Amino acid sequence: MSNPDLSPIVFVVDDDPAIRAGLDSLLRSVGMRACAYSSGAEFLQHPFDDSPACLILDVRLQGESGLDFQVRLSDLNVSMPIVFISGHGDIAMSVKAMKAGALDFLVKPFREQDLLDAVTAALQQDSKRRETGKAADELRSRYQKLTAREQEVMAYAVTGLMNKQIAAEMGLSEITVKIHRGHAMKKMEARTFADLVKMSQALAEQ
Amino acid sequence: MKTLPVALMAAPRTPIPPSVWLLRLGAVVLAFIIFLIDWLSSLDVAIAVLYVVVILMSGDLFERRGVAIVSAGCGVLTLLAYLLSHGDAWLTPAFARCLVSLSAIAITGFLALKIKASKDALQEQVHLLHRSEAFLAEAQRLSQTGSIGLKMPSAEMYWSDEARRIFQFDEQLQPTLEYMIGRTHPEDVDDLKSLIEQAYARHANMEAEFRLLMTDGSSKYVRMLAQQVQDATGCCEYIGALMDVTATKNAEEALHRSQSQLAHVTRVTTLGEMAASIAHEVNQPLSAVTTNAEAGLRWLNREVPDMGEVRSAIDRIKSEAHRASEVIRRIRALSRKTDPKHVQLDLRDVLQESVALVQREILRHRVHLNAQRSVEPMWVKGDRVQLQQVIINLLINAMQAMSGMHGKERILSAGLGNTPTGDVCLRVQDNGPGISAQNLPSLFNPFFTTKPEGMGMGLSICRSIIDAHGGRIWAESELGRGAALNFSMPTHEQAQS
Numbered sequence: 001m002s003n004p005d006l007s008p009i010v011f012v013v014d015d016d017p018a019i020r021a022g023l024d025s026l027l028r029s030v031g032m033r034a035c036a037y038s039s040g041a042e043f044l045q046h047p048f049d050d051s052p053a054c055l056i057l058d059v060r061l062q063g064e065s066g067l068d069f070q071v072r073l074s075d076l077n078v079s080m081p082i083v084f085i086s087g088h089g090d091i092a093m094s095v096k097a098m099k100a101g102a103l104d105f106l107v108k109p110f111r112e113q114d115l116l117d118a119v120t121a122a123l124q125q126d127s128k129r130r131e132t133g134k135a136a137d138e139l140r141s142r143y144q145k146l147t148a149r150e151q152e153v154m155a156y157a158v159t160g161l162m163n164k165q166i167a168a169e170m171g172l173s174e175i176t177v178k179i180h181r182g183h184a185m186k187k188m189e190a191r192t193f194a195d196l197v198k199m200s201q202a203l204a205e206q
Numbered sequence: 207m208k209t210l211p212v213a214l215m216a217a218p219r220t221p222i223p224p225s226v227w228l229l230r231l232g233a234v235v236l237a238f239i240i241f242l243i244d245w246l247s248s249l250d251v252a253i254a255v256l257y258v259v260v261i262l263m264s265g266d267l268f269e270r271r272g273v274a275i276v277s278a279g280c281g282v283l284t285l286l287a288y289l290l291s292h293g294d295a296w297l298t299p300a301f302a303r304c305l306v307s308l309s310a311i312a313i314t315g316f317l318a319l320k321i322k323a324s325k326d327a328l329q330e331q332v333h334l335l336h337r338s339e340a341f342l343a344e345a346q347r348l349s350q351t352g353s354i355g356l357k358m359p360s361a362e363m364y365w366s367d368e369a370r371r372i373f374q375f376d377e378q379l380q381p382t383l384e385y386m387i388g389r390t391h392p393e394d395v396d397d398l399k400s401l402i403e404q405a406y407a408r409h410a411n412m413e414a415e416f417r418l419l420m421t422d423g424s425s426k427y428v429r430m431l432a433q434q435v436q437d438a439t440g441c442c443e444y445i446g447a448l449m450d451v452t453a454t455k456n457a458e459e460a461l462h463r464s465q466s467q468l469a470h471v472t473r474v475t476t477l478g479e480m481a482a483s484i485a486h487e488v489n490q491p492l493s494a495v496t497t498n499a500e501a502g503l504r505w506l507n508r509e510v511p512d513m514g515e516v517r518s519a520i521d522r523i524k525s526e527a528h529r530a531s532e533v534i535r536r537i538r539a540l541s542r543k544t545d546p547k548h549v550q551l552d553l554r555d556v557l558q559e560s561v562a563l564v565q566r567e568i569l570r571h572r573v574h575l576n577a578q579r580s581v582e583p584m585w586v587k588g589d590r591v592q593l594q595q596v597i598i599n600l601l602i603n604a605m606q607a608m609s610g611m612h613g614k615e616r617i618l619s620a621g622l623g624n625t626p627t628g629d630v631c632l633r634v635q636d637n638g639p640g641i642s643a644q645n646l647p648s649l650f651n652p653f654f655t656t657k658p659e660g661m662g663m664g665l666s667i668c669r670s671i672i673d674a675h676g677g678r679i680w681a682e683s684e685l686g687r688g689a690a691l692n693f694s695m696p697t698h699e700q701a702q703s
Contacts, residue, residue: 016490018526022497025519029504029512060486062569087486087493108493112500 008123009051012036013043013069014058014085019108023056026112027119040069044076052130054103054122056115059086059093067093070100079129081122085110136202143203145187153180154188158200226267233263233276237283244287250299254284254307258314265318273322277315281308343367350450356383356432357443358406372428372450374420391417391425405444409434412444415451427455465670470543472667473595476602477541483566484537491530498522536563539591540598546589546674550698553584553593553622553630560597561620564605568618571605576619584622584630587698588675596668596679600634600691603664606657607638607689624697629677631694641683649681668693 010027012034014020020036027034033051037043039061055073059066070082081103086093094105103125104118146154156166163181167174190196237260244253257280264276288304295301343366346352352369356362363381370377373389383402390398394416405412412432417425432446477484502519505512536559561568561577568575586593601620608616619635641649648654650669655662665679672679677695 016494018491018494018522018529019497021522022494022501022519025515026497026501026504029501029508029515060569087489108489109496110493112497 007033007051008127009033009035009048009053010119010123011043011048011053011055011080013038013040013055013061013066015039015062016058019058023115026116030116032119040064040066040072050130052123052127054081054083054119054126056083056085056119059084059097067096067100070097070102074101081125083115083118083122085115139188139199139202142188143199146184147180150180150184150187153177154184154196154200157181157184157193158197229263230267233260233267236260236263237276237280241283241287244284245290250303252303252307252310254280254287254304255310257284257307257311261311261314261318265322270319270322270326273318274315277311277318280311280315284308284311347371350453352448352450353446354430354432354448355443355445356402357441360441369448372426372448373418389418389420391419393417405432405434406442409442412446426450426452428452465674466546467543468663469592469595469667469671470541472599472663473540473591476595476598476664477537479602480564480567483564483570484533486566487533488530491526491533494526495523495530498526540594542591544591546592548587548589548675550585550587551590551593553586553632554579556590556593557597557620557622557632560594560601563594564598564601567602567605571609571616573605573608573616573618576617576621578619578621580622585698586630586675586695588695589671592671593675596671596693597632597634599664599668603691604634604636604638604689608636611638625694628697629694630697631692633690633692635688635690637688640685640687641681641689642685646681646683650679665691 010032012020012023012027014023014036015038017038020038024034024036035046037046040057041064043055057066057069061069064072066084066086073080073082082097082101084094084097084102084105085108086105087108097105103122106115106118143151152170153166156169161169163174163177166172166181167177170177185193185196188196188199190199237257240253240256240260243249247253260280261273261277264273268276284304284307288300292298292300346366346368350368350372352372353364353366354369355364361383363383363386365373365375365381367377370379370381373386375381375385375389379385387395387399398414398416401412401414404410411434412430415427415429417427419425427450429449429451430446431449432444435443435445437443498519502516502523505515505519540563557577558579561575597620601618604618605616608618614637617637619633621633623631623633625631645654645656650665651662652666653662654666669679672693672695675695677693679691679693681689681691683689
């Protein structure tokens with residue numbers, strides 16, 4: 001499914017065929033891409049692309065429960081927003097789901113508009129997450145283009161050391177430090193020194 | 207013999223009535239008159255022979271000893287009269303007359319004693335006969351069993367007092383078969399008639415249970431057993447007993463009613479325990495209905511409605527609505543209060559439906575169910591709802607038994623098979639903690655439970671249901687390795703569908 005179509009996609013995992021088909025139809029009727037599976041395992045068997053996505057997950061599934069599957073997804077580093085649906089949600093169950101990062105918890109039979117709203121919110125969250133993720137990725141790839149020396153010089157520079165001090169620390173000539181520093185600025189696409197400091201902070205946060 | 211009722215109550219010493227004393231006095235006076243005539247008259251006849259009258263009279267007035275004494279007394283009086291009137295003149299005609307009189311007295315005395323003896327014996331027997339008659343009548347009254355006799359082909363009948371009481375016929379009525387048939391409940395008349403005809407035709411004994419319809423509109427259940435006896439003339443007579451079994455029948459019916467009520471109550475209790483599952487079971491299709499309806503509407507409201515999508519949404523709505531109603535139907539069948547109906551069933555279907563009803567419980571308890579459907583149909587005769595109740599009970603018990611078990615897969619298996627004797631057998635097995643040997647025998651007792659919130663009626667009801675189906679139920683367990691509950695019931699193979 002790695003087609004160029006990067007429009008949002010909604011995954012549905014529910015073991016009840018009628019509900020699965022209904023949700024699939026409902027989502028498609030409002031123009032969303034939808035993909036429905038009967039179990040978590042089946043969901044994982046299919047690769048997913050880079051488009052913004054969210055998951056509508058039934059709590060009570062045959063075999064592995066929805067809550068268990070949520071934990072497994074986070075172990076697998078799949079950070080897709082999850083909207084839970086449940087036949088009868090008790091408080092303990094919904095608290096557990098929300099603590100584990102679920103976006104919403106709807107009790108069947110729910111109002112369809114509520115579900116669509118939750119899905120829209122989930123997709124927005126995911127695309128935002130993806131955008132920030134993308135920026136961070138780019139920054140990291142730029143950083144990785146630096147040589148070891150350049151990275152070292154950059155690390156000293158953002159702490160506020162003068163070129164002379166860095167040269168003394170690293171046992172290099174001031175000229176060499178200056179060249180490394182210029183390369184680092186260029187490769188990191190930092191227009192000002194302040195930009196470089198911010199980038200360094202963003203990298204450290206990752 | 208109007209002394210009989212007295213004899214019946216006989217104490218060994220009964221007061222002697224005044225009339226007897228009067229007669230005794232008369233006898234003594236008569237003896238005295240005879241003595242006087244014998245002594246004083248000069249007639250040349252054996253007056254003393256008249257003592258015979260006194261002796262015969264004494265037969266009715268005295269006991270045997272009294273008769274002997276009277277006879278001896280008469281002899282003494284005869285001799286005395288002779289001695290007084292003739293002195294010691296022997297070998298005279300008078301002495302010969304005296305001897306004749308004495309021998310007549312002796313013979314009469316002897317005969318009177320014999321008569322007295324046989325009369326006493328007869329009286330004793332009559333007494334015993336009346337005693338046994340009284341016992342019989344009392345026994346009949348207490349056991350509500352009357353005697354009847356039926357002569358064929360004349361159709362004359364004999365009814366004992368108790369039989370009359372059962373039929374509510376008065377003593378004057380001459381018993382006939384017609385009257386008995388007339389008292390029989392209209393619905394049972396034909397059966398009774400044909401039974402009597404058949405028994406008569408085949409020279410067989412009669413055994414029948416039928417209802418009587420009384421004049422006040424109430425009905426009685428009676429059981430009749432009669433044996434055929436041929437008499438010398440070739441006529442046959444049925445002699446037998448007629449039992450009023452109304453009380454037994456009513457008690458039986460009441461027992462059945464309360465058993466089926468109890469079964470119903472425990473069924474409803476079970477349903478209550480499964481309430482959450484049932485709610486889910488109904489909620490699921492409802493939720494599918496609303497989702498599909500919403501989707502369908504959205505497809506319709508598009509600028510270019512997509513009829514294909516609308517159609518498939520409506521199709522799903524239809525089948526989901528059907529699914530919900532099916533769930534409701536099954537639950538209603540379980541909660542309905544109906545008398546058990548025994549029909550031919552494939553136990554495989556009953557098992558499958560029961561499993562479907564507890565499907566959600568199986569999920570909730572995170573149990574792995576192993577239910578192999580056997581290839582052969584398992585025909586039994588029974589009540590579908592009650593058998594479902596038993597199976598659901600066994601399944602839920604097994605799941606509850608495993609609920610405290612962690613770190614080990616919970617495996618529940620349910621399977622059908624045949625016992626060596628050819629009965630159908632169902633086995634529900636778990637791998638829970640098992641049942642201790644001390645609990646095993648009391649498992650099916652009412653109010654026996656190991657669960658804090660348990661009522662202890664489930665398995666007891668299961669047993670009474672299986673008993674009513676002519677089967678048996680038993681448990682096997684190895685502590686720590688799970689338990690198996692089994693029941694078996696007779697195969698019912700006829701009119702396969």
